[in-house]
Amino acid sequence: MSRPVILALNAGSSSLKFELFAADSDETLGHGIVECIGRDDACVRLHDGKGGNLPVPDGQPADHAAALQLTLDSLRAAFPDIRVVAVGHRVVHGGVHFDGPVIVDDEVMARIEALDPFAPLHQPHNIAGIRAAGAAFPGVPQIACFDTAFHRTQPLVNDTFALPSRFYDEGVRRYGFHGLSYDYITSELKRIAPLIAAGRVVIAHLGNGASMCAVQSGRSVASTMGFTALDGLPMGTRCGQLDPGVVLYLMEQRGMTTDQVRRLLYEDSGLLGLSGGLSNDMRTLERAGTPEAQRAIDYFVFRIQRELGAMAAAMGGIDALVFCGGIGENSRLVRARVCERTEWMGLEVDHGRNARNETIISSEMSRAHVMVVPTQEELVIARAARRLLNLPGQGG
Numbered sequence: 001m002s003r004p005v006i007l008a009l010n011a012g013s014s015s016l017k018f019e020l021f022a023a024d025s026d027e028t029l030g031h032g033i034v035e036c037i038g039r040d041d042a043c044v045r046l047h048d049g050k051g052g053n054l055p056v057p058d059g060q061p062a063d064h065a066a067a068l069q070l071t072l073d074s075l076r077a078a079f080p081d082i083r084v085v086a087v088g089h090r091v092v093h094g095g096v097h098f099d100g101p102v103i104v105d106d107e108v109m110a111r112i113e114a115l116d117p118f119a120p121l122h123q124p125h126n127i128a129g130i131r132a133a134g135a136a137f138p139g140v141p142q143i144a145c146f147d148t149a150f151h152r153t154q155p156l157v158n159d160t161f162a163l164p165s166r167f168y169d170e171g172v173r174r175y176g177f178h179g180l181s182y183d184y185i186t187s188e189l190k191r192i193a194p195l196i197a198a199g200r201v202v203i204a205h206l207g208n209g210a211s212m213c214a215v216q217s218g219r220s221v222a223s224t225m226g227f228t229a230l231d232g233l234p235m236g237t238r239c240g241q242l243d244p245g246v247v248l249y250l251m252e253q254r255g256m257t258t259d260q261v262r263r264l265l266y267e268d269s270g271l272l273g274l275s276g277g278l279s280n281d282m283r284t285l286e287r288a289g290t291p292e293a294q295r296a297i298d299y300f301v302f303r304i305q306r307e308l309g310a311m312a313a314a315m316g317g318i319d320a321l322v323f324c325g326g327i328g329e330n331s332r333l334v335r336a337r338v339c340e341r342t343e344w345m346g347l348e349v350d351h352g353r354n355a356r357n358e359t360i361i362s363s364e365m366s367r368a369h370v371m372v373v374p375t376q377e378e379l380v381i382a383r384a385a386r387r388l389l390n391l392p393g394q395g396g
């Protein structure tokens with residue numbers, strides 16, 4: 001008999017991440033990624049539930065539909081007895097309408113498409129993923145899970161810009177992103193540390209994209225990202241917070257076009273730009289040890305410390321700082337440096353625990369906890385599908 005499974009898809013501009021879950025539990029059967037979609041070096045990688053490599057068919061997918069087909073061919077070859085009962089999607093923008101996951105129908109699809117102008121670099125790929133999955137699995141429910149939804153609880157002062165209020169009314173708001181990651185960390189804290197989860201928690205999602213969120217009693221009250229996934233912390237190639245006057249200068253005085261400015265802010269800035277073009281990858285910067293690499297790491301750390309103060313201020317204090325994302329989960333250096341000057345907030349790291357990547361890395365003397373919790377965005381998608389479709393199973 002075929003095994004019912006949920007497929008979670010995370011379609012980016014040139015990649016498609018996927019994970020296969022049992023339909024009745026949090027068990028992951030396999031996960032992988034199709035990279036460099038549309039290029040000659042496109043390829044798929046597939047791992048089993050324990051991280052071992054699985055064989056994959058050859059193929060250079062030209063678009064997202066072909067990437068999904070390659071994904072399905074790989075999964076069917078590796079797991080011949082599965083039956084997909086739901087497909088869950090990460091959708092970057094849910095606008096003001098969506099404060100939780102939904103089953104996709106024509107009306108939902110139209111609303112997701114209408115948000116295209118708010119996230120032109122991400123939303124079209126999410127939509128392409130939904131269309132491709134709809135064609136591949138006719139009649140199978142598709143679930144949209146929004147990165148913005150977790151932040152819809154934020155008070156007006158954190159939701160608005162100081163622009164004339166008509167702009168707020170038409171949707172120019174601080175939406176915040178990385179919501180699936182914050183959702184997962186919040187539910188995981190409830191499971192492993194309920195007292196901390198009930199308090200004032202700052203979550204630092206530090207990966208190639210990076211943001212921070214103030215979560216009070218399980219609800220988002222402030223975050224560093226704003227209208228787009230460009231604001232807040234510096235990222236691999238994105239600039240983070242920037243005086244809007246710089247954009248005016250670049251366009252008016254330097255004659256840069258919107259395309260040039262967009263490329264500058266999204267692709268050439270952040271760690272890559274600050275390191276003089278050396279790398280957007282924290283591992284490379286840590287190894288390089290050059291003044292340029294140091295400058296990029298210094299700026300990254302400083303902005304995290306600055307925003308940590310801002311997030312704590314939004315909650316009137318802090319009970320725990322949680323690191324996640326590729327850098328947060330793995331870089332002992334960044335974690336130690338972020339907490340170097342945070343004793344005033346009651347945060348003190350135990351360097352032995354930090355070096356061992358333990359879950360709690362704060363010292364016995366630390367008033368607030370410092371933790372490392374690996375995030376699992378795809379699991380949030382699978383759980384949402386299970387909940388919306390009333391499938392039996394464990395997990396939040």
Ligand code: AMP
Nearest residue numbers: 207208209281282283325326327330331
């Ligand atoms: P993500 O986007 O969450 O996959 O995170 C990617 C980022 O995590 C990149 O900047 C990587 O260099 C960084 N990263 C992954 N592993 C490590 C590590 N062991 N030490 C430092 N940075 C790491």
